[in-house]
Amino acid sequence: MLTIPKSLAVAALALCSPALGQTGTKHLFIFGDSYTASGFSSTGALPSPANPIGNPAPPGSGFSGGASWPVQLVTDLNTSTTYLYNFAVGGATVDTALVEPPGQGIPSFIEQVTQWDRNVKNRAQGWNRENTLAGAFFGINDILQKYWKGQDAPLTAMADRFIGQFDRLYAAGVRNFFVITVPPLDKVPQIANQNAAGRQRVMNSIRSFNSQVATKLEAFKQSKGDVRAVVVDSGNAINTAVGNPRAYGAPDATCTNYNGRSCLWWDALHPGTAIQRLFAEDVAKAWKGSFF
Template sequence: MGFSRLVMGVSLAWTALQSLPVALAIPHFISFGDSYSQTGFDINLSKPSASNPFGNPAYPGYTSSGGPNWIGYLVTTYNSSLLYSYNFAYGGATVNASLVKPYKPEVKSLIDQVKQFSSSSLATNPPWTPKESLFGIWMGVNDVGNSYGQNDSVLLGKILDDYFGQVEILYRAGARNFVFLSVPPINKSPLMLGQSKQAQELEAKYIVQFNDALANRTGSFKARHEDSRAVVVDSQAPFNAAINDPKKYGSKDATCFNSDGKSCLWFNDYHPGLAIHKLVAEAVVRAWNGPPFKAVRVYSS
């Protein structure tokens, strides 16, 4: 079975998720993240509209999946009405570039992305309301990937301090609905499987620490802001569903990669392809549609 852990008040078990509706009923989705989420959206160019809810660039945007990523699937497939997407995610991002350096200096961290949001008309003259908007953050892949070797719990605490410092900024701007995606099993990526067993195990351990901290901080955030709803989406489960049964998702095995995004589970040696992104989108919607704030035990293999 692998390890089990208690996610306090913010998540649903993968098996329970399968029976929930796969349609997001909120019309505005405002997101932040790294290359797993990036679409190349520019807030200063064409805005989402009824004729083009994706805004810019042309769908599916500039992704690392070989086609649409999980945000693209939310906009086009897993919604019950028009879903307008405003996506500030930037490839290579960490939460705070001064704590964990990205691969190049110009990468926009989560802090930078929230500053972009805060200085834009999306915040100063919002087309959304607190009730009819959902804010999503998928961060941690690069924070973990670039620092797991240090195995530094103090650093991890500082990263989560800054993560939820940005959540507080979004809350003050009117955000009340949040989905936070956990760090997926990047220790099982083709890139990491080419590293030593010790490195894989150390990264896996640090992922657990990050995800447990994310769950605990989310619970604390909710306790401080009772008018908000915050859900942690267990991204480990959709990744593992594909990795444990790759042929079901059109891949010969769990480690091949192909830039078409379709014939393998992975787009390249570190980024998932279409099938995994589609599963992640389903997990986001089902987690959001599920009963909030229940403590459940989540099993990851």
């Protein structure tokens, strides 16, 4: 069971911002890996009324067969004009100095925030502490890259680096943050096919990392005094879909299809559009009344 500090677990009940409410242009700065990516280039066109994800055109280019969860947030679940700046890249880890990504040139969370700082922070118009939300979804590649090598990921250092990037965003003026937890990978076909000992190793790492990130996010929030922060449990989406796959257009809980619709999974590791939609809905619920 994931341990989430009480003040974070209940934060979604009191997130409404009177200054923002349901109106006005909102801005989402999102960081992550292939579960989040939409093909955005920080040096390309920025979001606009004609294209709220900036580049490429919706639904973007990703690993689900359709729109990833942040794209669905700004195109389907928005309550007013919402711009997405999505720095996520497939294969990304929290910090390449701690865990090397599966390929060359893949920007880590640290490097994605640097891209934001250099290419978007001053170029994006109209964002401020009231109308801007930053979110991050990391840890899958870190844990699995080490698992495949028979090693354990440096979870405490990863969690420190993770929340350290929120410090950088805070220093630039961001005040609203969320974390999406590493999902229960034992439900993902690639890991479900491992032996019991392997699945347990992966799940132990996931529980520890998620708990440490939640604890450090709470400490970050308390140390600042003017931060709103919430943990979004990705397990809710995956467990919901896997528990009733036919309700989401799939014949069973483990089949894969690159169309992203006729199975829960795009491939053996990545969810299709139904689970992506559930991710998006859970983020929107957490910020209902303020950003969605």
